[in-house]
Amino acid sequence: MAPSSPATTEIRFVLDTVARIRELARHDSFSDASDDVVDAVLEGAGEFAAGVWGPLNGIGDTVGARWTEHGVVMPEGYASAYQAYVEGGWGTIGVPVVYGGQGLPFVLQTAVLELLGTANTGFALCPTLTVGAIEALVHHGSAEQQSLYLSHLATGAWTGTMNLTEPQAGSDVGALRAQALPRGDGTWSIKGTKIFISFGDHDMAENIVHLVLARTPNAPAGTRGISLFLVPKFRLDANGKPAEPNDVKAVSIEHKLGLHASPTCVLSFGDHDDCVGELIGPENGGMRAMFTMMNNARLNVGLQGVQIGEAATRKAVSYALERVQSARAGALDRTPVRIADHPDVRRMLMRMAAQTQAARALVYYAAAQVDLVKIGDDEARDRLELLTPLAKAHATDLGNEIASIGVQVHGGMGYVEETGAAQFFRDARITPIYEGTNGIQAADLVGRKLSLSGGKAFAALIDNLRATAKSAPLKQLIDCCENVGRRLAAADADDRLAASYPFLTMLSVAVCGWLMEKQHSAAADDEFGQAKKATTTFYLDQIVPEAIGLAAAASASADQLYAIDPALLLA
Incomplete structure (x- = not known):
């Protein structure tokens, strides 16, 4: 059963040409990822996303999650739609079989999340965070923690969160003050406040598993003294079932620009000194464990850029094909035409499609490295480290650009909420900020990733790009x-x-250009292939040269930035 919808056809093509999922399926670890299984997963996820989650996008945006004294209440229909997700097994795709999952490739799980998020980006944040919690417990949890929690997280019956940020700390995780005191029985008493916790509370699942960073007594200052704790919303009884409340409370939710279906909570732990947590991994080893979850989350935030780009592009193309206005410039026939036939609108649509496809290729290529690491590819580990800041930052930058162009395509109607174009613009704006701002991703790239393995990871990536690059602009960009x-x-x-x-932008565009060239070469001469060759050609001829122009900014001295005191900018 080959994928039938345009979205799943494109995703399948990228899985084949960029992620090389058929090669992954040759390994014992992913032998179940046969063509018919992959096609069935994509088709089923696409139908589920469009039919069950998609119709809730509007109410999620206009009504949104609501805080009450008894907890966060989701909009009507969300709880039942989430249960349908659990019952359909959509959360189990990439989870190892031993923990109750299907053991399929992470990159296929990425594709499922894309389909869900394209239909309803705010809703898809819930399983996105759970995926990260699963990764942290798989790699760092004790056998007992894995036994008690992973099977429920795998199905989505319980959801997961990541608790880093505190009011006084912001992006400086080392400044956090949340405390963990030993209770004498191997557990810890957790006390503190965390902010900006996505899906920190809701009424869709029977338990929420919080992963919380906190300091133990006499811990070293900064990030070296941080530990990670598992803190469920409800403690488990002797049978492993959620039972009594665990002194965790959502004291408020944020009033946000977008993503209204995703409750962003302020969580208070231990108001009554009765919040119990379990240490994950060694004491003072919290950052290592949390980065397992955070790096996973960064790829999935990059995927949100793809989701928003895809949704915004589809809406803009549909509108441009329906909206009739003005005759074509220079045409003898003065009959008004579709706005899609005007050159500037056509330019915007081509740019939206090309940038969305480039972002998808980048994120899927990075996600495929996760699977290659699992099957023992040593080079993939460094490659994943190098690609993660690119996937997170560049894909979310593109999500914002594409959503903004989508508003422009709609003209004045794009600025009117009823058309829906503005929602993508609002939803996209947070993505370059959370899970490490894009500036932090860029700093990570030049501060740590360029020197990985003595610079060999960067050199190997450049060599790979150069080995098959064909277009002159792409070759020039790689050299730059x-x-x-x-x-x-x-x-x-x-x-x-x-x-x-x-x-970071230059290198991201170089990788995207290389991946777009691969797709161009693999495209057949059918209708889909002709469209693919058009968008890849547009990308290589028009977008790649733009990135070459960034070489001047990437070579400039910091002295220009410090030439004056910022206060003089207000003069």
Whole structure:
């Protein structure tokens, strides 16, 4: 059963050409990922997303999650739609069989999340965070924790959260103050406040498993003294069932620009000194465990850029095909035509489609490295580390760009909420901010990732790109990335960080261009293939050269940024 909808056809093509899912299926770990299974998963997930989650997108945006004294209440229909997700087994795709999952590739799970999020981005944040919690427990949890929690998290019957940020700390995780005191029985008493916790509370699942960063007594200062704790909303009874409340309370939810269907909570732990947590991994080893979850989340936030880009593009193309206005410039026939036939609108639509496809290719390529690591590919581990900041930052930047263009395609109607174009713009804006701002991703790229394995990871990526690159602009961009990367590796901290963002964009576009070329070469001469060749050609001819122009900014000294006091910018 081959995929039938345009969305699943595109995803299947990227799974084949970019993620090389058929090669993954040759390994024992993923032998169940046969063609018919992959097609059935994509088709089923696409139908479920469009038929069950998609219709709730409007009420999720206009009504949104609601805080009450008794907990967060989701909009009408969300609880039953979430239960349908659980019963359909959609959360189990990439979870190892030993923990109650299907053991299929992570990149296929990524595809399912894309389909869900394209239909309803805010709703899809719930399983997205649960996926990260599963990863943290698989790699760092005790056997007992895995036995008690993973099977429920795998199905989605219980959901997971990540609790890092505190009011005084922001992105400086090392400044957190939440405390964990030993209770004398191997458990810990948790006390503190966490902010910006996505799906920190809701009424869709029977338990919520919070992973919480906190400090133990006499812990070292900064990130070296942070531990990770498992803190359920409801403690488990002797049979492993949720029972009494665990002194965790959502004291408020944020009033946000977008993602109204995703409750962003302020959580208070231990108001009554009765919040019990379990240590995950060793004491003071919290950052290592949390980064397992955070890196997973960063890929999935990049995927949100793809989701929003896909949804915004589909809405804009549909509108442009229906809206009739003005005759074509220079045409003898003065009959008004579809706005899709005007050159500038056609340019915007092509850019939206090309950038969405490029973002998808980048995120799926990164996600495939997760699977390659699982089957013992040593090079994939460093490649994943290098690609993660690119996937998170560039894909979310593109989600914002595409959503903004979508509003422009709609014209004045795009600024009117009823058309729905503005929702994508509002929903997209948080994605470059959370899970490490895109500036932090750029700093990570030039501060740590360029020097991975003594610089060999970056060199290997450049060699891979150069080996098959065909287009002249792409070859030029690859050369620019190599030259700038070498300069930054030897630069001082200020110059490195000042250049980090344009360099991240350059390198991301180079990887995207390389992946778009691969797709161009693999495209058949059918209708889908003709469309693919058109968008890949547009990307290589028009978007890649833009990135070459960033070389000047990526080579500039930080002195320009410090030429004046910022207060003078207000003069």
